[in-house]
Amino acid sequence: MRFQPAIFSVSLGRAWLYDLENKIEQASKAGFKGIEIFYEDLDYSARKLAGNDHPTTEQILEAADHCHKTCQQNGLTIIGMQPFLFYEGLTDRAQHAKMIEKMKLWLQIAKRLHTDVIQIPSHFVLEGQEHTITEDREIIASDLRELADMGLAEEPPIRFAYENLCWAKYIDTWESLWDIVKRVDRPNFGMCLDTFNIAGSVWADPSSPTGKTPNADVDLELSLRRLVEEVDVNKVFYIQIVDAERLSSPLVAGHEFYTEGQPSRMSWSRNARAFAFEEEYNAYLPVEQIANAIIDGLGYRGYISMELFSRTLAYEGEHIPAEHAQRGMRAWKRVVERLKLQLH
Template identity: 70%
Template structure:
């Protein structure tokens, strides 16, 4: 029986336009990972190589997915899911909603080629004027996807994830509210240590890097999480840290982008693997992970997901370095938490 196994996201090993997907997969396996999340942009770039242009057909995307499956099978990696299905839930533009529903029909074919059963959906982070405040509408949109997945044989699951800068669903509480409203057996959550601690405990726009009552608020949040969430709905988890910035992420900061929430800019540029104190890691990742693993009783894949400016560096050393950093973090995590890894 599987206890805990390490996974990593393909994009965490380097940017799609700079680093070959096959090579990234091979380096993940060589480092010792057992699973991998396939980032859609990686798959699309692989399909562009097949097409010879920037507009691959659905058939070429499916061909790329079949090839990726063959590579992962050869090196002994399990594809635990594909992500991210972006900007879907709660759209006020219902024509765009329908277009994305049609896109999901292709994604359902792609995941079959990948031999995986899970699609990850980040909560929508488009500007507020484009996203409904009506949680019934958000849930209804997601229920449509869940029903499409249930019609597949075998069924496809959807792991919904709150981002700490999402427009409407930024907390685990709101995430769980939506999951209960959707009320489908194949619709659950991806819990991410960064997105939980990054909202309740951390604030990159603050001079302290923390919220005013960080420790007490996080403890309260985690106690309620353990009492509230059904572990059967936790499809997989992501364990990752982030940098304590030397100055607040406000206008004038190198990571600032007008119109983007500070936490979004922080996430895209300055995540780290856990225990990388030399890179500025400072979030209470272990506290969040312990609540999920020991409090809820989660068992399964633990994905060492990363977004960082370091992934945009050129060179074949980049996937190697990120894979090695990720597995070092995993090994220390297993040791410190005394996990029964397999």
């Protein structure tokens, strides 16, 4: 496989506003070949099936079966399911045990979806919750190794794609992400590299008047040079190419996106991402530079997911899923052109 375009199911509209089946159909009509499935979509479908807000395990699995069938009918491969949130490094080990039980269900869901990838975003906490997780990377890696071993016991094995969130408490850069992947040291444990989170950790700062960190360009160039030199491309399970809006004013107290106790980068991510190269939405991240490092520098080949979180996803109207699918495909075509991708 050279490259295939994929899209994130939530990027076609919030789960509680739009049916997953419609979003899958719109992704297919727009020309996508793959899709990431968000657990919320399955949960919402299962709630409809149950007729209440407390679906059974079997109803969740039935929703996964239906999702897979719908994707098959529309020519879409499910490249992964996400996000398995708030897991690694918990100081409350009773809560850790509960998360292990939750993963047992996720492994069943992945099989029903006919996907072999579960994505794990790095753990983030809000202000005042810092005590709930540890910064000890040996503990973080041990927790993730436990999941990897659970996945290896499956037939076929389930892989885990760990992703650094740029607002995460401890694993916020690709460098810290790569360190954890090496410590876990399992064949089914790798990375999801995201242009937004790479840029957001070293180059962009929505709370700054400039929208950038003080030494943004130099720091990014050095970071990407290290990425190409150090990362094993076989540990890159898939990538997400996504941009973000350059805000007209710093995201601090008083800004419409500001939420007290929430990192500014998280508020920015939830409200103001854009598809790649959407200058009409004030997109400004160095997406091309980062993507070239991953694709040309590392030699990545595989699915490229057009992920999006935005306030536009919560707008009402039957046109929202189709509109976002079409936006995503326009962005994909710009990615192909700008990065000179060789498609098969």
